[in-house]
Amino acid sequence: MNVVLKAFKDKTNDKVYFAGDTYDGERTEELIGLGYVQDDKPKKKTRAKKTAE
Template structure:
């Protein structure tokens, strides 16, 4: 499940989502990019290896 950060109305179904609601629609990636929805699975952080010369 993805959580709504800012309230918005979904243009595909016309439903209004408020902050704190769960969103599992078809536009998830687009809304995450716009900042309306927070991804429930954070991306893995990679470490940068320090090299000495």
């Protein structure tokens, strides 16, 4: 489930989602890209490798 960051009306079912609600619809990737929904899958953190000097 993804957390809503900004209120919006879903165009597929006309339901209004408010900040703090959870969204589990079909357009998750699109809404994450637009900044309306927070991704529930944390991204892997990578660290730079030290190079020999």
